[in-house]
Amino acid sequence: MPRWRQRGGNTLKKQLMLGNEAVARGAYEAxxxxxxxxxxxxxTEITEFSAKYSEIKAEWAPNEKVAMEVALGAELAGxxxxxxxxxxxxxxxxxxxxxAAYTGVNAGLVICVADDQGMHSSQNxxxxxxxxxxxxxxxxxxxxxxxxKDFVKKAFAFSExxxxxxxxxxxxxxxxxxxxxxxxxxxxxxxxxxKKEIPKNVMMPAMAKGRHVVVEKRMEAxxxxxxxxxxxxxxxxxxxxxxxxxxxxxxxxxxxxxxxxSYLKLGMIYPLPxxxxxxxxxxxxxxYVIEELDPVIEEQCRAMGLRVQGKELFSLLxxxxxxxxxxxxxxxxxxxxxxxxxxxxxxxxxxxxCAGCPHRGTFYTLKKLGxxxxxxxxxxxxxxxxxxxxxxxxxxxxxxxxxxxxxxKAGGDEFARKTVAVIGDSTFIHSGITGLIDIVYNKGTSxxxxxxxxxxxxxxxxxxxxxxxxxxxxxxxxxDLLKLCDAIGVERVRVVNPFHLEELERVLKEEVAAPEPSxxxxxxxxxxxxxxxxxxxxxVNPDQCKSCKRCMxxxxxxxxxxxxxxxxxxxxxxxxxxxxxKLCPFNAIGKEDA
Amino acid sequence: METKNIMIVGVGGQGTLLxxxxxxxxxxxxxxxxxxxxxxxxxxxxxxxxxYVRYGEKVYSPIIDPGQVDLLxxxxxxxxxxxxxxxxxxGRMVVxxxxxxxxxxxxxxxxxxxxxxxxxxxxxxxxxxxxxLSLAKEAGNTKTANVVLxxxxxxxxxxxxxxxxxxxxxIVAPKFIQVNKKxxxxxxxxx
Numbered sequence: 001m002p003r004w005r006q007r008g009g010n011t012l013k014k015q016l017m018l019g020n021e022a023v024a025r026g027a028y029e030a031x032x033x034x035x036x037x038x039x040x041x042x043x044t045e046i047t048e049f050s051a052k053y054s055e056i057k058a059e060w061a062p063n064e065k066v067a068m069e070v071a072l073g074a075e076l077a078g079x080x081x082x083x084x085x086x087x088x089x090x091x092x093x094x095x096x097x098x099x100a101a102y103t104g105v106n107a108g109l110v111i112c113v114a115d116d117q118g119m120h121s122s123q124n125x126x127x128x129x130x131x132x133x134x135x136x137x138x139x140x141x142x143x144x145x146x147x148x149k150d151f152v153k154k155a156f157a158f159s160e161x162x163x164x165x166x167x168x169x170x171x172x173x174x175x176x177x178x179x180x181x182x183x184x185x186x187x188x189x190x191x192x193x194x195k196k197e198i199p200k201n202v203m204m205p206a207m208a209k210g211r212h213v214v215v216e217k218r219m220e221a222x223x224x225x226x227x228x229x230x231x232x233x234x235x236x237x238x239x240x241x242x243x244x245x246x247x248x249x250x251x252x253x254x255x256x257x258x259x260x261x262s263y264l265k266l267g268m269i270y271p272l273p274x275x276x277x278x279x280x281x282x283x284x285x286x287x288y289v290i291e292e293l294d295p296v297i298e299e300q301c302r303a304m305g306l307r308v309q310g311k312e313l314f315s316l317l318x319x320x321x322x323x324x325x326x327x328x329x330x331x332x333x334x335x336x337x338x339x340x341x342x343x344x345x346x347x348x349x350x351x352x353x354c355a356g357c358p359h360r361g362t363f364y365t366l367k368k369l370g371x372x373x374x375x376x377x378x379x380x381x382x383x384x385x386x387x388x389x390x391x392x393x394x395x396x397x398x399x400x401x402x403x404x405x406x407x408x409k410a411g412g413d414e415f416a417r418k419t420v421a422v423i424g425d426s427t428f429i430h431s432g433i434t435g436l437i438d439i440v441y442n443k444g445t446s447x448x449x450x451x452x453x454x455x456x457x458x459x460x461x462x463x464x465x466x467x468x469x470x471x472x473x474x475x476x477x478x479x480d481l482l483k484l485c486d487a488i489g490v491e492r493v494r495v496v497n498p499f500h501l502e503e504l505e506r507v508l509k510e511e512v513a514a515p516e517p518s519x520x521x522x523x524x525x526x527x528x529x530x531x532x533x534x535x536x537x538x539x540v541n542p543d544q545c546k547s548c549k550r551c552m553x554x555x556x557x558x559x560x561x562x563x564x565x566x567x568x569x570x571x572x573x574x575x576x577x578x579x580x581x582k583l584c585p586f587n588a589i590g591k592e593d594a
Numbered sequence: 595m596e597t598k599n600i601m602i603v604g605v606g607g608q609g610t611l612l613x614x615x616x617x618x619x620x621x622x623x624x625x626x627x628x629x630x631x632x633x634x635x636x637x638x639x640x641x642x643x644x645x646y647v648r649y650g651e652k653v654y655s656p657i658i659d660p661g662q663v664d665l666l667x668x669x670x671x672x673x674x675x676x677x678x679x680x681x682x683x684x685g686r687m688v689v690x691x692x693x694x695x696x697x698x699x700x701x702x703x704x705x706x707x708x709x710x711x712x713x714x715x716x717x718x719x720x721x722x723x724x725x726x727l728s729l730a731k732e733a734g735n736t737k738t739a740n741v742v743l744x745x746x747x748x749x750x751x752x753x754x755x756x757x758x759x760x761x762x763x764x765i766v767a768p769k770f771i772q773v774n775k776k777x778x779x780x781x782x783x784x785x
Contacts, residue, residue, distance in 0.1 A: 015622075016619070016622050120633045144656075173656060177629055177632075178618060178629065178631075179630075179653070180622070252657070319657075322659060323659035323662075334659060335661040336683040337680070338682070338685065338717050338718045341717065344710075345704065345707065347698045347699050348696065349642040349673070351606065351640055352697050379639065386698075387701040552701065557697065560699060570694065571736075
């Protein structure tokens, strides 16, 4: 066995950790006291793992803006604080964040933002590095789990040293990859003393003018620091090829080129280390900037007057691969692969609503009624997928409510009578409430469906203000949707079970026809929740099945047409929800043991 | 050593994540540098799911590209065929013969390709087919098909059976350990 391998050795010293888990571990070790976030793939596990440490007060906030503000309050009180969000979550949190650059911090504040190159679970591919520049906040970017932990600890220290929040930029592949991490003990920290400082913390024009001067001075100090810190380091290999890269792109480049290139690995990506970049550029023959998404580093290099190659060779879209980098830079092809028969057409396998999902009945009915549906962000976005294809628009968290009202305003009463907004419980709390207030306040008549499945589903079951439990599972007050709607001024509120198809259809018809605002709370828990007991798989009696395919209309992954042209139910998936059974005119579907 | 690449593919909900956790645990105790990458979120909802596992002396990228996989573990026929171009020309694959229809097949817009096991064998010499679902049933719980497959994968790797069982014990909840140990053994012995 080679020296680098030591059986059992790694488990003693190192753990295999998800990037997000390592971020949480870093916060723990750094003595972080408060973590407040709203879930969002690929950032969610940062806060879930933080909640496992009893020393950290972790919470799910109603949205990213509130989470950011809780973190700001926590650091102002003198405790180290962190918030984590996905790239689009930063749009919601941007308002407090931009001004937090002006106030600076008392105790350290780390703001984690996870981009989703390739849009594995997102509605756009925005590059959060632009936020660092526009908000004038320094940004670090780790490239594996060990760095996730180390960089968070450094970010806390730097945050206090420079009196500014620090951004930590992650990506799907760093957040959701596991690699080895050495763990250390937590360093418990006393609260930093709280001082009332109006010129620093009350951002009205007179004070903010003074603070803007501080921000610009701080940026100069940070730029000098970026040149000093060993987070930005040169690794010399062959000097014919030079690569500037950070985060996951560094790993791809290193995998592709090994020591056939030299690297300037950036751990601090804003502000950039100008002197190091110039020195590196001078020491190599051809200089490449390898960065996914936008040419953020490349453009700054060009502004320094350097000759670099970047986006003329590499895409602005999606994720990179080490094979593609090797092909572009070295002109080498990948290894010989197995070759499938090109005549075989391989059907795609897009994500679908799970078997037993309560949303299925809702979208089946919306489609049946031919309604225009302004949708929202969550599992129920999948209502847009074929064959239900029952969603007309999806933009961002909460957008469906405002957009339904906008359609009514422009299109008039006729539009209102055939349009509904569909929004999940957690998304409604996040930013649907304000849209509903707008409908009532401005005398709209829109119909809003709140799909209440008792959990935040898509991101993997997080509790929320409607679920009655906190992040640690403790019972807490539950928002009463009926009272909330009443308080807003919605007089028509109905509650229905989406598995009761006839009732759901009747209620929807009545509510879209009503010339006043209405809310339909469609209530049934997520089929994947552990406490939900399912009746067990159903079975098709092939003698009674007339191959009418009515049961296919609900787009359930557990039911398909067999080779004998009869419907067949996959017992490994079927929960026995009974939706297909209700649609079968021939009573061909029943309990498995019947 | 050169970095070894293992890929686990299947359908969201089939338990690929547990298999990768056990595999990661084993590789960690064996003293390798390990990187595992998987995607959470929307694609887990019944979509095609992939886990990349890389190990060796020093691993950089957590991602595997086409033509780089030494060992492919497929939880479903169609997924095996979808990811076939990721397998090295001389790579090996363990394939569960279970079939799950994707939505385009359910809606009738496309057909589930016929004769995939034979097609796989034509394209690749190292194909090992197994009915993991039946073996899982034999073990006492159809949900352990993932561990049956892991057992078969284990036979393709130079790591002791004891190390696997230890890792299994560390990852699986105590009340399910017996059925999972049985499932692993059934997979390991299958010819």
